[in-house]
Amino acid sequence: MSALNLIDGSETSLRRFLQTLAGVDQIGAQERAAMLATRSIKTTSKKWAIDMAISMIDLTTLEGADTAGKIRSLCSKALRPDPQDPSVPHVGAVCVYNDMVGIARKHLDSIGGQSIPVAAVATAFPSGRASRKVKLQDTKDAISLGATEIDMVIDRGAFLSGHLGEVFDEIRAIKEICSDKAHLKVILETGELVTLDNVRKASYLAMLAGADFIKTSTGKVTPAATAPVVLVMLEAVRDFYELSQVRIGVKPAGGIRTTKDAIKQLVLVKEIAGAEWLNPELFRIGASALLNDLLMQRMKLTTGRYSSANYVTVD
Amino acid sequence: MSDFEYAPALESKAIANISKDYGLFINGKFIASHNKKRFETINPANEEVLAKISLADEVDIDKAVKAARAAYVKVWSKMSGKERAKYLFRIARLLQERSREFAVVESLDNGKPIRETRDIDIPLSAAHFFYHAGWADKLEFAGFGDKPKAHGVVAQIIPWNFPLLMLAWKIAPALATGNTVVLKPAETTPLTALLFAEVCQQADLPPGVVNIITGDGSTGAALTKHPDIDKVAFTGSTEVGKLIARSLAVSNTPVTLELGGKGANIVFEDAPLDQAVEGIINGIFFNQGHVCCAGSRLLLQENIHDEFLSKLQKRMSKIRLGDPLDKNTDIGAINSAAQLAKIHELSSSGQAEGADIWSAPCQIPNKGFWFAPTIFTGVTQAHRIAREEIFGPVLSVLTFRTPQEAIEKANNTPFGLSAGVWSDKGSRILWAGNHLKAGVIWANTFNKFDPASPFGGYKESGWGREGGRHGLGAYIKGAK
Known part of the structure; x- marks a missing residue:
């Protein structure tokens, strides 16, 4: 990876590199995000955006109460979000805990969903508080069960106490396990990093260590994917591309529940990172409830009428 | 569609009730100009004519100044600050109620995007009336002595870049401090000022307290030279500002100027x-x-x-x-x-x-x-x-x-x-x-405006301040 030439892997070189990054003015970032939220997306662009958003969803269930039945139902929904309308695209991936990966993979394959990847959250998700050994094993397990996307969490404790090298090494170790078998999404948990300066630093740290995607949140902490956070991460991938000629993906997750929210995300992608990022290879949305709202808005565009929630499937 | 092109998202023009032609707003009524001369105001985005506007001459100006004087002497100078405030609050609320209409008309007449008129020009104009309504009954605590007095009749000339907002910057403090007004909007952007005249009628503002006369540069020049004007406020180019300063130097009429810049x-x-x-x-x-x-x-x-x-x-x-x-x-x-x-x-x-x-x-x-x-x-x-x-x-x-x-x-x-x-x-x-x-x-920011914050220039950018407590001083006799 050419990006690694920017540093030699030592904590000192990392620190030195991160210090070269310009600061983020929080008020300015909030204003820019608020201004982009006023974009008015209508008719043909709305239709395009809804289908694009559906195909970008990582349809997620991460509950203690998850069962095989629940996972199978999620997979069916992922493949055919609207059973009545085959023109609706399938979602980007399903995202589950590591012990559910096998069930999800098997069910998807059995219903013709071979092209839908299964993503597993890993590395002692959501807190990341476990030994390195456990985290590596967690990742290996998920991959061996058929996960082709790994959503790891960074060690926020290490980041906040300044042990950037530790965070970096851990991401690299997980990346090594993923190698060419799985895409690596690195969750920054921005709600715990708090400042936008931290978000920018952590984004670069993850990209330098080999992340294929940077992801905002676990969904277990609020605030999650706020517009200013996504804006700063999109600026980071845009600028990182200038440095390395590598395009890293972005995945906001947590709190994106409505079509309006999703379209605002796509506007951010278009106007900050650029149209090159407007595809499921480089932008995903971690969500569950969002899908149904997108489907209802899609029906409204097709039929001209709003239908009740009973016309979309609950899961 | 391979890219995320934004489909047109047009704000509807239907809400904008623009008359075919407008008279001058003098003494609470729209009246025909003395010389019956007209000019057109156009939409700069497509060069279509929006309305015919009256061109005021000396006779009309005299009529407007007389109306403003009568309103000052008989009504406005006798009214308590508390009562004046009610009118300002009413105007502010009406601007909010009709904000969409004002935003559309402003965009049509000026050419600026609806996002700005909707999110900045119109809300900020209403905010200026709200802010100054709050001052009207508290002037004795503003640091201009215990009995601050108005100048009387003020002449105000505003530019075309923020037509309604500049009107608000001028009219709100003038009325709050107890002055009556003759205002001339810019030649190319008179429409929201004329719409504002309707708001004055709607708010039952006593006739003559606000008079709006339209015209070109000659109208503005004649207005500043009228002998019964007690104060002049001008926003516009440094070139015209200098002319006004020169002509008023003779009469020693107080003047505030908000002119050009090269920030x-x-x-x-x-x-x-x-x-x-x-x-x-x-x-x-x-x-x-x-x-x-x-x-x-x-x-x-x-x-x-x-x-x-x-x-x-x-x-x-x-x-x-x-x-x-x-x-x-x-x-x-x-x-x-x-x-x-x-x-x-x-x-x-x-x-x-x-x-x-x-x-x-x-x-x-x-x-x-x-x-x-x-x-x-x-x-x-x-x-x-x-x-x-x-x-x-x-x-x-x-x-x-x-x-x-x-x-x-x-x-x-x-x-x-x-x-x-x-x-x-x-x-x-x-x-x-x-x-x-x-x-x-x-x-770490730019172009932020707030009614509570004074605004004005050094050197050739102007004299005096507008907005905030400082801005009130411009409309109070003898205030420094």
Whole structure:
């Protein structure tokens, strides 16, 4: 990876590199995000955006109460979000805990969903508080069960106490396990990093260590994917591309529940990172409830009428 | 569709009730002008005629001043501040109620994008009336003595760049302090002022307290020379401001002037770059650059010049130029053919003097007056585009090596209205703020306005302040 030439892997070189990054003015970032939220997306662009958003969803269930039945139902929904309308695209991936990966993979394959990847959250998700050994094993397990996307969490404790090298090494170790078998999404948990300066630093740290995607949140902490956070991460991938000629993906997750929210995300992608990022290879949305709202808005565009929630499937 | 193109999202024109022709608003009624002369106001985005406007002459002006005098003597000067406040509150609420209509009419008449009229011009205009309504019954506590007195009849002349907002900046403090008003809106943008006259009627404002006379430069000149005017307030070009100052020097009539500028936006190497880029964009391309306090000179620390410029150009390529009524438009039409010609003239001088021009790739509509967002690099202090106010979407980029040099260049102008400082270092911002000679200095932001904040210039940018407690002083007799 050419990006690694920017540093030699030592904590000192990392620190030195991160210090070269310009600061983020929080008020300015909030204003820019608020201004982009006023974009008015209508008719043909709305239709395009809804289908694009559906195909970008990582349809997620991460509950203690998850069962095989629940996972199978999620997979069916992922493949055919609207059973009545085959023109609706399938979602980007399903995202589950590591012990559910096998069930999800098997069910998807059995219903013709071979092209839908299964993503597993890993590395002692959501807190990341476990030994390195456990985290590596967690990742290996998920991959061996058929996960082709790994959503790891960074060690926020290490980041906040300044042990950037530790965070970096851990991401690299997980990346090594993923190698060419799985895409690596690195969750920054921005709600715990708090400042936008931290978000920018952590984004670069993850990209330098080999992340294929940077992801905002676990969904277990609020605030999650706020517009200013996504804006700063999109600026980071845009600028990182200038440095390395590598395009890293972005995945906001947590709190994106409505079509309006999703379209605002796509506007951010278009106007900050650029149209090159407007595809499921480089932008995903971690969500569950969002899908149904997108489907209802899609029906409204097709039929001209709003239908009740009973016309979309609950899961 | 392979890309995420935004489909047109037009604000409906249906809400705008524009009459075919307008009289003058004198003594609470619309009346025909004395000479029956008319001129047209057009939509600068497509050159269509919007309405016929009356051209007031000396006879009309005299009538308006007499109405304002009578209203002052008989009603307004006798009314308590508490009662005056009620009218101001009522006007503020009516502006809010009719905000969409005002936003559409303003965009049609001025050419500025609906996003700005909707989110900035109209809400801020209402805010000025609310703010000054609050002062009306508290003037004795404002620090102008225990019995502050109004001047009487004030003449106010406003420009075309923020038609309703400039009206609010003028009328709200004048009424709050107990003056009556004769106001002349700009020749090219009279419509929202005439709509405001309707609001005065709706608010049952006593006849003659606000009079609105339309016309051209000659109307404005005649208004300032009327012998029964107690105070003049003008916002517009430095050239006209000087003429007014000269003519009023004879009569010693108090005057406030809010004139041109050539604001410097200084970006230090440690600035939050992405937000600084936004600030520069907002500083010069907000309202098509038709802003007296625009950050029209970008002073870049030389060691970040290339990186910053590349970011700026990329960002400029995303600016959406087009139909002002489209909710996704960032930059609308230039207000008039005359202004467009002036921008072209100065822009050509920049090229002739050897600066490098770069314009954002925008599709320019066939009809109307348009100018793509443009930057000049390699500009020096000796270029005309570094010294003269262009009043359009044209940014001159200069460089500096040390903070001292930045201040020296920023202050090296006959103007002194605004400046911006971009740095993550608080001490540097405070230091720069102490040394910049400008009436408004923004740090890590630009073009922020609030009724509570005084606004005005140094040097050739004007006399006096508008807004805040300071702005009240301009409308109180003998206030310093």
